[in-house]
Amino acid sequence: MVTPSYEEQRLKNILVPNGKPFATQILEASGFDRFAPQFSRNLCDIQTIKSFDDSQRLVKRAGIELWQAAVNRVQGQEIKGSLPQSDDRMLYWARLQMTLILRQWKPSFTLTQAQREELQWTLERASRGQYSMQFPSDSHVKRIIISGFDPFTLGTPGADHPSTKVRIGNPSGAIALALNGKTFKLSDGSTAVIQTYLLPVNYSDFQKGMQEYTVAPFFKGKGHVLASITMSQGGKGAFWIENWHSRYHATNFADNTGLVIPATLPSVEEASIYPPTDILGYNPRPWVQDKPKQFTVTSLPINAILAAHTGKSIINPETHKQGGYDVIWHTPYSVFPDCQKMATQDFNSEVPPPKIPVAPLANACAQKGSGGNYLSNESGYRNTLLRDLYNPSILAGHLHVPVMTNFKPGDDDQISDALFEAYRDSIVQQATEIVGVIVKTL
Structure with a gap:
């Protein structure tokens, strides 16, 4: 088992003694607890993910979907759970769950350390909207x-x-x-x-x-x-x-x-x-x-x-x-x-x-x-x-x-x-x- 990163170790942090982890609470309250399990299932689909290029496409798509879901929730287009609509925090904690899954993933093909780092980089950028910015071409x-x-x-x-x-x-x-x-x-x-x-x-x-x-x-x-x-x-x-x-x-x-x-x-x-x-x-x-x-x-x-x-x-x-x-x-x-x-x-x-x-x-x-x-x-x-x-x-x-x-x-x-x-x-x-x-x- 790969050790979680310093940041990912906060997924277990609690608010009060004997409490449920804060990350778990906020992801359940926002409906964003669905992203990490789906990401894990998709990564482990050996019929679909057969190469680094396959995994790169999957990781980018998953990050973009997480970003867009956060935008949609805050803007009132798709709200699940009891967390107030305008909250920003579920995006951060869902991303950490996904980066941890990716760090611990054992693919069916050979993946170099450099390729693994590139996948992490892609997920970080995609889940922050960095690949999603597009403007109309209209001159006005x-x-x-x-x-x-x-x-x-x-x-x-x-x-x-x-x-x-x-x-x-x-x-x-x-x-x-x-x-x-x-x-x-x-x-x-x-x-x-x-x-x-x-x-x-x-x-x-x-x-x-x-x-x-x-x-x-x-x-x-x-x-x-x-x-x-x-x-x-x-x-x-x-x-x-x-x-x-x-x-x-x-x-x-x-x-x-x-x-x-x-x-x-x-x-x-x-x-x-x-x-x-x-x-x-x-x-x-x-x-x-x-x-x-x-x-x-x-x-x-x-x-x-x-x-x-x-x-x-x-x-x-x-x-x-x-x-x-x-x-x-x-x-x-x-x-x-x-x-x-x-x-x-x-x-x-x-x-x-x-x-x-x-x-x-x-x-x-x-x-x-x-x-x-x-x-x-x-x-x-x-x-x-x-x-x-x-x-x-x-x-x-x-x-x-x-x-x-x-x-x-x-x-x-x-x-x-x-x-x-x-x-x-x-x-x-x-x-x-x-x-x-x-x-x-x-």
Whole structure:
């Protein structure tokens, strides 16, 4: 028996002592407990799955079906079980069951380790919508891409660690599922079409170029997107429009696989972001200070978003009043003034920001972007760097959305409750309003 991955070991995590695993509960409550058993049966059909190519087609199809089922459930097209319609978490836990099955699968034919890893890669991408993005070819269509993230900070893996952390959802993931395929009719007679995908909270998949290979084809050519917006979970009670994104990603903060990249000099291999060579047009290794650049900047319509008061009709679950969440132009960042010394310097730390924030100096190295230096910042950096490389006219930037995981006291044994749902639904609603503002500027 193959040992489950670090992430897959959380399939056994429980909320309270002697409880049923949280993953089991949420998959039963959503009707998504059907995907893993069907996937296992299909993989083991030796009459159909006779080669690597057969298995590759099956894995891709199964991942796409899981993604589409999650989109359909959130958008109300096919709802099974008692879990609220707008929940995003069943997709994450169903995927983990399927990746574990694939890891432990013993095919009837010879499968190399490289081929097995390729199948895992295909399942990861397919189940996050990365193969499903398609736009109409109509010249009157305005194309927008939005990304979200998996849940993260889920706690220590293993059945011996009861913890409510495992209940965490990611509002950016809920937004992506809610907005996939949505359209906006615009005053000029055109139609804006949104396609979405999810990203893992996993350094390794970013370093393999998962994000670039997903969106780069949509940044080029006649049918390119007009906007590409990355989203992730940020802080409490506010949306942050992140102004700068940094190339540095060493945080001392573990990803979902348990990997920690210690804070160190930017020139140390693990500390810096390296987009794929075929995307950049040159090999970024060994480290060179400005290949690629240390900072990128948002091109989202900040003034329009701030002026729109997108939360005015939304009830804030914390205050119970209309007004939703604050939307803040977030301009802080940090640098290594000397790229070969660990000393850092902070800029634009005040909120709200100065009218003209101080921009990064050309000779400094990035230590934090406006959204920090974890994977949220990394998704924003890679997205905006692609814009700079391929099509500077594209509106690209990152939106940090408020934290949604808030439960009523005493509900430690509950997989969901009214407060948790109110946070998620209000965040999704206001994010949709913000996206609508961006669309109107295209």
